[in-house]
Amino acid sequence: MLDGITNILVVGIGGQGVMTAAEMLARTALNQGYDVKKTEVAGMAQRGGVVSSHVRFGPRIYSPQIDPGEADLLIGFEAAEALRWLPYLRPTGVAMVNTLRLAPPVVSVGLYDYPADPIGELAQAGIEVHAFDAGAIATELGNAKLVNTIMLGAISDYLPFSAAVLRDCIIEGFRAYKPKLAEINAQAFDTGREAGHVQTSS
Amino acid sequence: MNAVVHAKAESRHLLSGNEAVARAAWEAGVRVAAAYPGTPATEILENIALYPDIYSEWSVNEKVAVEVAIGAALAGSRALAAMKHVGMNVASDAFMTQSLAGVVGGLVIVVADDVGLSSSQNEQDSRYWGRFGHMPVLEPADSQEAYEMVKQAFALSEQYEVPVIVRMTTRVCHVKAMVTVAGQRTEHAAAGFQKNPQRWVMTPANAKPRLPVMHQRERQLQAMSEASDLNFSVTSSDRRIGFVTAGPAFMHVRETFPNAPVLKLGFSCPPPLEKIRAFAGQVDTLVVVEETEPLLETEIRAAGLEVRGKDILPRWGELAPSVLRPAIKPLLGEPYQVPTRPQSTVFPRPPTMCASCPHLGPYFALSHIRNLNIVGDIGCYTLGAGHPWNALDTCTCMGASLSMAHGMDKGRGASDEKKSIVAVIGDSTFLHMGMQGLLNMIYNRGNVTVLLLDNRSVGMTGGQENPGTGQNLHGLPTPRVDFAKLAEALGVRPERIRMVDPYELPTMVKLVREETKMNEPSIIITNRPCSLTDRFERFRPYEVIDDQCTGCGNCIDLGCPAISVSRRETVTAKSGKSKELVFARIDANTCTGCHMCVETCAPEAIVQQPQANTIRIHPHA
Numbered sequence A: 001m002l003d004g005i006t007n008i009l010v011v012g013i014g015g016q017g018v019m020t021a022a023e024m025l026a027r028t029a030l031n032q033g034y035d036v037k038k039t040e041v042a043g044m045a046q047r048g049g050v051v052s053s054h055v056r057f058g059p060r061i062y063s064p065q066i067d068p069g070e071a072d073l074l075i076g077f078e079a080a081e082a083l084r085w086l087p088y089l090r091p092t093g094v095a096m097v098n099t100l101r102l103a104p105p106v107v108s109v110g111l112y113d114y115p116a117d118p119i120g121e122l123a124q125a126g127i128e129v130h131a132f133d134a135g136a137i138a139t140e141l142g143n144a145k146l147v148n149t150i151m152l153g154a155i156s157d158y159l160p161f162s163a164a165v166l167r168d169c170i171i172e173g174f175r176a177y178k179p180k181l182a183e184i185n186a187q188a189f190d191t192g193r194e195a196g197h198v199q200t201s202s
Numbered sequence B: 001m002n003a004v005v006h007a008k009a010e011s012r013h014l015l016s017g018n019e020a021v022a023r024a025a026w027e028a029g030v031r032v033a034a035a036y037p038g039t040p041a042t043e044i045l046e047n048i049a050l051y052p053d054i055y056s057e058w059s060v061n062e063k064v065a066v067e068v069a070i071g072a073a074l075a076g077s078r079a080l081a082a083m084k085h086v087g088m089n090v091a092s093d094a095f096m097t098q099s100l101a102g103v104v105g106g107l108v109i110v111v112a113d114d115v116g117l118s119s120s121q122n123e124q125d126s127r128y129w130g131r132f133g134h135m136p137v138l139e140p141a142d143s144q145e146a147y148e149m150v151k152q153a154f155a156l157s158e159q160y161e162v163p164v165i166v167r168m169t170t171r172v173c174h175v176k177a178m179v180t181v182a183g184q185r186t187e188h189a190a191a192g193f194q195k196n197p198q199r200w201v202m203t204p205a206n207a208k209p210r211l212p213v214m215h216q217r218e219r220q221l222q223a224m225s226e227a228s229d230l231n232f233s234v235t236s237s238d239r240r241i242g243f244v245t246a247g248p249a250f251m252h253v254r255e256t257f258p259n260a261p262v263l264k265l266g267f268s269c270p271p272p273l274e275k276i277r278a279f280a281g282q283v284d285t286l287v288v289v290e291e292t293e294p295l296l297e298t299e300i301r302a303a304g305l306e307v308r309g310k311d312i313l314p315r316w317g318e319l320a321p322s323v324l325r326p327a328i329k330p331l332l333g334e335p336y337q338v339p340t341r342p343q344s345t346v347f348p349r350p351p352t353m354c355a356s357c358p359h360l361g362p363y364f365a366l367s368h369i370r371n372l373n374i375v376g377d378i379g380c381y382t383l384g385a386g387h388p389w390n391a392l393d394t395c396t397c398m399g400a401s402l403s404m405a406h407g408m409d410k411g412r413g414a415s416d417e418k419k420s421i422v423a424v425i426g427d428s429t430f431l432h433m434g435m436q437g438l439l440n441m442i443y444n445r446g447n448v449t450v451l452l453l454d455n456r457s458v459g460m461t462g463g464q465e466n467p468g469t470g471q472n473l474h475g476l477p478t479p480r481v482d483f484a485k486l487a488e489a490l491g492v493r494p495e496r497i498r499m500v501d502p503y504e505l506p507t508m509v510k511l512v513r514e515e516t517k518m519n520e521p522s523i524i525i526t527n528r529p530c531s532l533t534d535r536f537e538r539f540r541p542y543e544v545i546d547d548q549c550t551g552c553g554n555c556i557d558l559g560c561p562a563i564s565v566s567r568r569e570t571v572t573a574k575s576g577k578s579k580e581l582v583f584a585r586i587d588a589n590t591c592t593g594c595h596m597c598v599e600t601c602a603p604e605a606i607v608q609q610p611q612a613n614t615i616r617i618h619p620h621a
Helices: A018-031 A079-084 A118-124 A134-141 A144-158 A163-177 A179-196 B017-027 B042-048 B062-074 B085-101 B127-133 B143-160 B210-227 B249-256 B273-280 B295-302 B321-332 B360-367 B380-385 B400-410 B427-443 B483-490 B505-516
Strands: A006-013 A035-040 A050-058 A071-076 A089-098 A128-132 B011-016 B032-035 B055-058 B079-084 B107-113 B164-169 B176-181 B231-234 B241-245 B262-265 B267-269 B285-289 B372-375 B420-426 B449-453 B497-500 B522-526 B542-544 B563-572 B578-586 B606-608
Touching: A006 A018, A006 A079, A018 A035, A018 A050, A018 A144, A018 A163, A018 B011, A018 B176, A071 A079, A071 A144, A079 A089, A079 A118, A089 A118, A089 A144, A118 A128, A128 A179, A134 A144, A134 A179, A144 A163, A144 A179, A163 A179, B011 B017, B011 B143, B017 B042, B017 B107, B017 B143, B017 B164, B017 B176, B032 B042, B032 B062, B042 B055, B042 B079, B062 B079, B062 B085, B062 B107, B079 B085, B085 B107, B085 B127, B085 B210, B107 B143, B127 B164, B127 B267, B127 B295, B143 B164, B143 B176, B143 B210, B210 B267, B210 B273, B241 B249, B241 B273, B241 B321, B249 B262, B249 B285, B249 B321, B262 B273, B273 B295, B285 B295, B285 B321, B360 B380, B360 B420, B360 B449, B360 B505, B360 B522, B372 B400, B380 B420, B400 B420, B400 B427, B420 B427, B420 B505, B427 B449, B427 B483, B449 B505, B483 B497, B483 B522, B497 B505, B505 B522
Parallel strands: A006 A071, A071 A089, A089 A128, B032 B055, B032 B079, B079 B107, B107 B164, B241 B262, B241 B285, B372 B420, B420 B449, B449 B522, B497 B522
Antiparallel strands: A006 A050, A035 A050, A035 B176, B011 B176, B231 B262, B542 B578, B542 B606, B563 B578
């Protein structure tokens, strides 16, 4: 986090909630008084393509884009996608990865192979990797859509503001718009936070 | 409802460029706004629609949208039209003449260039239109500027009676950034249309006297641009390189070279050449950083100034810091080593069709029929060019499929002799610009089989309404176009108009086979809604009974993202030939129970999951 600027790259596949997660991070940073920019390439994203969302915050942000090698945090909603975006992470960066594996049609028809061990490859790159099965936690809590909040909980201790600040921002949002889901999301956040502490060894 | 609709004055919000444009339009007293959806501009009208004081509509295409806005402006209302860059090509016939006639109420055209080509068929620099049509161009660099410039654009438009272009790019439209919302709505009442044939009837005799007026106006705008505080400089003691830049490239320059002097052009057409000349005198080397064409660069050079630009920078794509650094550092005498990082070797993940997508059936059919030339169009169905279908041969522009197919029929070469020509187009694209192609084909005795994939939405841009859906921008009911009757009215024989449920694969294949053999125009119209819209009804998911799956791989050919390969086995047949078996599984979370895959499965290994819950059993199951 050079010059007081934090660069977070959230990556995954269209429809997984990557943009929503990035939006929560951006809003929380705004509430904390930072200048914030958030960008992503949308458009065809919801058709199962690659989605990457850049969140930058600090005293003053000009370019909305994170350069390769400049992300402080990489949040991967899918294992191969985390590996795809690895070159964007700083050598001192942290990767928080959902171990979910989603093979696209080009893999199904046999044109390409899905990497045998994407998490292992990440760990071997010398960066700090935290990988866990967010889908399993979500299923245990009874709602597959909780993955988003679980991932946010998992990275909440790796931000320049406290985990409680991010948690409050998310839960308040649910209280205002979907109050029935506030309690279960709070639980998902806390469970994700615990899961995010475990570092994967190379 | 978006919170910013009720935002108080002087409050801060995280807004996309598109949301900022909508807020500014409301504050500026806009009374009429029109657009056709197109990435990255779509959300401008979706957000304007949230403000009840503005009449807003999805027009059937961009030309119509601009004409609606022109009509409103002639009645004295402030009006806005929004579109993506390629929409400007469609709309240009209208604004090229209206720029000559001028306007009464402020008329602002917001155009969004897809710099970097994230979701378009080409990359265009819409700033050309300002030069071509003698209209001023404002170029915001972020959301705050988009908000401020839209308001200024209306003032400028009324002061000089000229349509004003606000040129956005993807990196302004879709970037969320802080915006201080300054004010509330200021009403601008419409005076009503004042008849004045000499002014508004653009016959040659009336248009000719407008030419000197237009050029006089352009000189005034030039002076305005010189004086405008939208064109400002950031000074510095380091005078080695001075940057002239506009749009989001300004942010990239500031990010990469924070200590360099910069002249930022927000009012970039006509360009403030004297201001640029003065700035050039203060620096050793002048470098223009603009996306994408060397427009300012050429104009500055023509003014007699020495300038660098596209000789060192790319002529396409975004000029992000990672692009600027290697190009500019050598000019500063600072060697720049491109950092070596491990290159990712992960498979590509192109966008693909969705589970239960009603286009899967037609593409399954097209991919199983030989000797077809398949002329495509703009929409989700363009994805049919990808795996596993490989069943789309061209894609050029909105509505082109029918007319290009007709030309391909008339211009057949020897190798096309035994082929059938198919045009594939969606409901909204057909209504946008495709109808004329069908009319033309009938009129000129063509022979094309048209696949009209009616999924009752503008799918690719996020499921917007169109005249074929039965609802307008605000979700209110409207008359719904009857595509079969429309085709008949245009001259397709009733026998050749075939309605089909695209989920009924055998029927789908049979119909395409039959109609492509006909020696006359025919049209096959599908009738299932986009599976991402509320019109889609979800059913109980299916699953594969593993020990009944024979590994034939037929269901994989459907291209449904819910179906994936569970394992592959190579077996040797009695003939001695080896064959790969592909066993399938269905992801229950992704499957929406459309049952298309069941029809591909001879051993009946695909069955609907038990457990009824609230989800209904598919009527075909």
